[in-house]
Amino acid sequence: MSLPVQLCPALADARPGAVVRLEGDEAHHAVAVRRTAVGEELRLVDGRGRSATGVVTATGKRVLEVQVGEVVDEPRPGPAVTVVQALPKGDRGELAVEVLTEIGVERIVPWAASRSVAVWRGERAVKSHAKWAATAREAAKQARRAWFPEVTPMAATAEVAGLLAGLDLVVVLHEEARATLAGLEAPDAAGASIGVVVGPEGGLAPEEVAAFEAAGATTVRLGAEVLRTSTAGLAAVAALLARTSRWG
Incomplete structure (x- = not known):
């Protein structure tokens, strides 16, 4: 089963081992609506081809932190x-x-x-x-x-x-x-x-x-x-x- 996806525009500096912080509506949706908990795996995408998979290390009302395990840059699909x-x-x-x-x-x-x-x-x-x-x-x-x-x-x-x-x-x-x-x-x-x-x-x-x-x-x-x-x-x-x- 594929991992759930959350939009995170700030992935330019994402590297394996780094912690990415997701805030605002996206974090609220993940934590309050999807009930994402510490220890779960998650996939973050920036909508421009870069994705980062990792484990949730902290959650709050409108905040979510993920320790990155892998970063992938996908080519733009063609045609x-x-x-x-x-x-x-x-x-x-x-x-x-x-x-x-x-x-x-x-x-x-x-x-x-x-x-x-x-x-x-x-x-x-x-x-x-x-x-x-x-x-x-x-x-x-x-x-x-x-x-x-x-x-x-x-x-x-x-x-x-x-x-x-x-x-x-x-x-x-x-x-x-x-x-x-x-x-x-x-x-x-x-x-x-x-x-x-x-x-x-x-x-x-x-x-x-x-x-x-x-x-x-x-x-x-x-x-x-x-x-x-x-x-x-x-x-x-x-x-x-x-x-x-x-x-x-």
Whole structure:
């Protein structure tokens, strides 16, 4: 059974034998919620590839100390996957972020599609983005990830098109597309990049599809079934990663 994971950004100086101190909400969650006790083993990650495993030597209300036994620097997984997720209604956005994080997506871009039912403005935009970021953080810990995904600020269509232009392969999921995802080859080099665009409940607008195709994207369908916006990205990323050495 794998060790429980806690996020600890201050691991730059972690060395075997050293004591790492975890404070604040992360320590509170470990001690008060997970009931972590002195003598238990724990894995700390900084979200940027470094992890340290060790034994808990002290606990407090909002503090936890771990004596490091091993430090590992994991390379960034490749190919890197970016998912542009149109804003869904209700809590389906957090569901999408959760499953995309669990499957290994590197970057999640909230997208204000023209037909999105949900709207992020003002204070709601700040709170919604914070929810997505917190969901990604907790899901990364649950998935035992050393590299945590980035949740970018909300992007408009033009910003998304600019982002997609720099990726090696980009697919736009569209139920009316003639091409299928099964007909594409996924890039498999360590530094390769893949992008997946997931539209809203109301579907993609023609001008959005045109903008993404002009940026080099390929419009594809997954199959005969129409998936929800909260799960379509998961299915597409899984199909693509299954063709790479990441899942080989």
